[in-house]
Amino acid sequence: MxxxxxxxxxxxxxxxxxxxxxxxxxxxxxxxxxxxxxxxxxxxxxxxxxxxxxxxxxxxxxxxxxxxxxxxxxxxxxxxxxxxxxxxxxxxxxxxxxxxxxDVADPGVSDALARAVGLVGGLRPLKPAADDPRRGLGRIGELPEPMTLRAFTALAASGLPSTAWGLRAAGDPDRTVRTVAVCGGAGDSLLDTARAAGVDVYLTADLRHHPASEFMAFAEHGGPALIDAAHWATEWPWLADAERALTGSGDAAGKLETRVSTLVTDAWRLHDASPGTATPSPGTASDVIEGAK
Missing domain, CATH: 3.40.1390.30 (NIF3 (NGG1p interacting factor 3)-like)
Structure with a gap:
């Protein structure tokens, strides 16, 4: 055609x-x-x-x-x-x-991300479009059952393509989470929106140190935990949705041969998690989430 x-x-x-x-x-x-x-x-x-x-x-x-x-x-x-x-x-x-x-389509990039990390049914925009509450940035959804932040981080990692960046979680690894907000790509502009939405955890990409640190101060008083994933990985699931939508449309149905690229084009290519030689100050701690890619 x-x-x-x-x-x-x-x-x-x-x-x-x-x-x-x-x-x-x-x-x-x-x-x-x-x-x-x-x-x-x-x-x-x-x-x-x-x-x-x-x-x-x-x-x-x-x-x-x-x-x-x-x-x-x-x-x-x-x-x-x-x-x-x-x-x-x-x-x-x-x-x-x-x-x-x-990004703002219904369904769009964040719908595909939400399904990839295990959210089920009833997805709604994190920040609805002014002219249509079904569209907008990010999505909020529910997990099939409550689980710990540690378990959800591993679940999300298993649903996303593997990258050197992997997934990083901020918050108590043993806290219970069920309501999740996601935003494909760089989503730190929606940190306050996610907090106001009352979700248990917000998963996005490209989170910077200072905004994340300030955000986590609210987590100590019941605010959401954070999960930071690779930018490319959070948007890749949408490709299959776009492919199906195009080949299923009336004009294009049966007329096109399509393929989704599986090349990992995330900018970060190497991750070294070997122990360093510097000693953290007393009282600092970090958790490695087993199974996170």
């Missing part, structure tokens, strides 16, 4: 109007009149993913993260991103981005 028809199907699922004003979504390169037979889904438009797409013979690469998020004045092949653009155009590979418009 024509690329323009595939784009139309994608934009019914993830309308560009839902994207944040600063975002860059939609068609990055490609001729709307070209024919598309194979579509690869990936989180990041990096060289290894373009290699995979071209080796498989894909006509379209659908990604979550924008290649050109900030304004550019040229795409000369003298830069890494410019070389990617030239290579895709030369080989007839179109590139399409669904980013914050996919």
């Amino acid at each position: 024509r690329l323009s028809h595939v784009i139309a199907a994608l934009e019914k699922l993830y309308p560009p109007s839902w994207a944040e004003p600063w975002d860059a979504v939609g068609l990055v390169c490609g001729d709307p009149d070209q024919e598309v037979g194979r579509v690869l889904f990936a989180v990041d438009p990096v060289a290894a993913v373009v290699d995979e797409a071209l080796e498989w013979g894909a006509d379209l690469l659908v990604v979550h993260h924008p290649l050109l998020l900030r304004g550019v004045h040229g795409v000369a092949a003298t830069t890494p991103k410019g070389r990617l653009v030239h290579r895709m155009i030369r080989n007839g590979l179109a590139l399409y981005t669904a980013h914050t418009n996919a």
Whole structure:
């Protein structure tokens, strides 16, 4: 089918109007009149993913993260991103981005994350959209039964793809949790929202030391625990949802061959948990969650 028809199907699922004003979504390169037979889904438009797409013979690469998020004045092949653009155009590979418009969709990125870490039924937005309470950032859901933070961290790790970053939990490992908030990608802007929602634990990515430390002061008085996962890992589960949604749409049903990339494109590649030689001050403690990847 024509690329323009595939784009139309994608934009019914993830309308560009839902994207944040600063975002860059939609068609990055490609001729709307070209024919598309194979579509690869990936989180990041990096060289290894373009290699995979071209080796498989894909006509379209659908990604979550924008290649050109900030304004550019040229795409000369003298830069890494410019070389990617030239290579895709030369080989007839179109590139399409669904980013914050996919984050707030119903279902969207955080719905897939919620299911991956074991939440069941009745998902609702952590921060609903102003014009539709079913859409919005993050999701809140319930575990099938209460469990300790330690057990939930291991459960979440088992449901997400393995990365060097793994999962890190802040809070009493033995506290009981059942109501969980999640946000795919960088979610520290929703820390206060998660606390106000009264959840037992908030799982997201890219948590920084100072906001996390300040947030954990509330945990001592019943506030949520925190789990920090790899950015890429929290968004990867959405790819299969997007693939199913596209191939199940009326215009595209039965017309496209699709694949989800399993390449780990998280920026962090090495994790060393060997004991250090420095001695912590008395009273400090950390817990290694067994089974966390």
